[in-house]
Amino acid sequence: MVLPRNSNRTRMDPEKTKVMEKEETLRKVQRYGSINGSSTSDSCPTCQGTGRIPRGQQDQLLAVIPCNDVRLQPRRTKLYVCISMAVCLLLCCLILFFFFPRSVTLTPVSVLSVMVYFRPDSVDMEVTNLINMTNENFVPVQIVEFTMQGLLAQTVVGHTKLSNLTAIQSRSRQPYIVQIDLPIKDQGLNTYCKSSSFKIHTLFLQLQMTMNISYLSHTEQISQEVFEYIDCGNNSTTPHPVR
Incomplete structure (x- = not known):
């Protein structure tokens, strides 16, 4: 009886084969916590040196990244910081330019x-x-x-107040017509205005104007004083500019 040529070799157990492959893989993989493989430490407790992590634990594990990894060194960091600072500075300048309080004149x-x-x-x-x-x-x-009072010879003879004036739009000029009543009860001025011996009955009227305004969440008061001449003898005063 002739025996087969390979009958003297015993078939290798599959479990032994798997163990040997695992040991071979462990010899090739770097030690846990080592960068160049020279460290003498334990094998990675997570993947057991296989390079794979158990399924379902992706959100529970941390990755160890070397300090010289390029992912920890973003490019053009200084450029991005400079651009951000320039944009912030520009926005601040624009806000100051458009919202800085300017004058309102009367x-x-x-x-x-x-x-x-x-x-x-x-x-x-x-x-x-x-x-x-x-x-x-x-x-x-x-x-x-808006308030206005008229004075003759340092004596207040009339006063008016307006509170329903329309708003002044931005970067604009708004004209307003203001009327003030001036009753003259002084005996000397009455005689002067009613006298027929004078051809011209000129009075120098002093007007004191005050305006309270509100803008940019704050209030402000503006005052103005002006002198003008009028004729108190009759309705002969013609429109004329105030100097």
Whole structure:
């Protein structure tokens, strides 16, 4: 009886084969915590040196990355920081330029008319003035209140208050017509205005104007004082500019 040529070799157990392959893989894989394989430490407890992690534990494990890894050294960092600083500086400058408070001016322009009414014991006048209000801001300005009082010889003879004026739009000039009543009860001024011996009855009227405005969440008060001449003898005062 003839035996087969390879009958003297025993078939190798599959489990032994798997163990040998695993040991061979462990010899080729670097030790846990080692970069160049020279460290004498234990095998990676997570993947057992196989390079694979158990399924379902991806969100529970941490990766060890060397300090010289290129992923820890982003490119053009200084450029991005400089660009961010430049953009922030530009935005700050724009905000300061457009929202920095600017002046709001009150300018008397001219005397439009003077109406004179003779009473037995007084002379009543209605003086109408044209006033310009200029807004240099980039936001509208709301007029809260406007007051005007007239003085003759340092004596207050009339007063008016307006609170329903429209807002002044940004970077614009708005004209307003303001009328003030001036009853003159002084005996000497009454005699002077009613006298027929004088051809011209000129009075120098002092107007004190105050305007309260609101813009950019704060209030401000503007004052202006002007002198103008009027005729108290009759309705002969013609429109003329205020100097």
